[in-house]
Amino acid sequence: xxxxxxxxxxxxxxxxxxxxxxxxxxxxxQVYNREAIKAPKFRIKEWDYYLVISNEGNFGLAFTxxxxxYIGLQSVxxxxxxxxxxxxxxxLNAFPMGKLKxxxxxxxxxxxxxxxxxxxRFLKLPEQRRIMCRFNNFKDGKPFECDxxxxxxxxxxxxxxxxxxxxxxxxxxxxxxNCMRASGxxxxxxxxxxxxxxTDFGTLDWGRGVWTYDNNWYWGSGNGIVNGKPFGxxxxxxxxDTTAASENILFYDGKCHKLDDxxxxxxxxxxxxxxxxxxxDGRFEMTFEPIxxxxxxxxxxxxxxxxxxxxxxxxxxxxxxxxxxxxVKDLLCFAEDVHNKY
Numbered sequence: 001x002x003x004x005x006x007x008x009x010x011x012x013x014x015x016x017x018x019x020x021x022x023x024x025x026x027x028x029x030q031v032y033n034r035e036a037i038k039a040p041k042f043r044i045k046e047w048d049y050y051l052v053i054s055n056e057g058n059f060g061l062a063f064t065x066x067x068x069x070y071i072g073l074q075s076v077x078x079x080x081x082x083x084x085x086x087x088x089x090x091x092l093n094a095f096p097m098g099k100l101k102x103x104x105x106x107x108x109x110x111x112x113x114x115x116x117x118x119x120x121r122f123l124k125l126p127e128q129r130r131i132m133c134r135f136n137n138f139k140d141g142k143p144f145e146c147d148x149x150x151x152x153x154x155x156x157x158x159x160x161x162x163x164x165x166x167x168x169x170x171x172x173x174x175x176x177x178n179c180m181r182a183s184g185x186x187x188x189x190x191x192x193x194x195x196x197x198x199t200d201f202g203t204l205d206w207g208r209g210v211w212t213y214d215n216n217w218y219w220g221s222g223n224g225i226v227n228g229k230p231f232g233x234x235x236x237x238x239x240x241d242t243t244a245a246s247e248n249i250l251f252y253d254g255k256c257h258k259l260d261d262x263x264x265x266x267x268x269x270x271x272x273x274x275x276x277x278x279x280x281d282g283r284f285e286m287t288f289e290p291i292x293x294x295x296x297x298x299x300x301x302x303x304x305x306x307x308x309x310x311x312x313x314x315x316x317x318x319x320x321x322x323x324x325x326x327x328v329k330d331l332l333c334f335a336e337d338v339h340n341k342y
Contacts, residue, residue, distance in 0.1 A: 222333025
């Protein structure tokens with residue numbers, strides 16, 4: 001059944017390490033347990049990724065704490081859409097394999113990474129999330145600092161449990177939390193970046209699982225105000241067996257509206273030329289004007305990554321479950337094309 005919704009609270013995995021019930025849900029109703037995974041520790045991937053964008057200030061920040069088995073990747077990105085420019089600084093760790101002790105759920109527990117150069121904390125508070133970071137020598141010897149609060153009242157989220165056909169014990173358990181109002185500040189090189197909760201939002205990408213080695217995916221996400229209410233979207237496809245459900249969804253005023261298939265129409269000429277997005281059900285039809293291609297390529301034999309996270313402005317129409325048509329205009333967001341071998 002396409003877009004099968006999981007509603008039962010239950011363990012995510014069966015005793016043999018396969019997914020109990022592939023599909024999507026509005027919350028983390030399936031319970032992730034690292035000890036139930038039937039795969040070597042170096043194949044387990046766990047991460048928390050936050051993206052906070054100021055629609056008013058025309059800037060964005062991204063934060064990653066990850067334990068990907070035989071490699072850990074901790075990073076901070078500062079994006080200025082007015083120039084435009086971006087800077088990403090990354091710290092790699094060899095074979096963390098669970099040592100970072102990332103929480104089993106996004107609903108409680110803190111995600112923390114500390115070394116001599118980087119101190120980063122993702123704190124879960126009642127109806128709030130707090131991002132605290134100091135990155136020494138972030139760029140040109142100068143430090144980056146921030147203290148950001150994201151509001152998370154009772155609201156729908158997008159959760160998906162995805163298997164792989166070619167490997168039964170491989171799975172992807174992922175939650176996207178959109179439309180969290182952002183406040184707080186970041187400082188770098190004498191400039192203060194301030195978030196306004198009336199217009200600015202954060203997104204959490206919370207992922208746990210065991211992947212196959214070679215994967216390509218497309219993902220896009222954005223938040224803003226449409227007709228006076230919080231609006232967000234999550235779109236994506238490309239890896240795993242998504243027969244049971246897609247992760248395509250709209251959020252409006254705290255409620256989700258499930259979509260069918262979305263296609264990213266990326267121009268062959270350049271990632272920074274205009275894109276379009278089309279949908280099988282006609283409920284997500286957009287144009288996308290790129291501003292920054294945050295591209296990164298790593299090739300160290302066993303580990304290969306080629307990623308293009310493109311930030312820009314989305315315009316078009318999104319249709320809710322009841323047929324309401326929302327007109328979206330110049331919404332700051334991103335869409336990415338990523339190929340990984342690791």
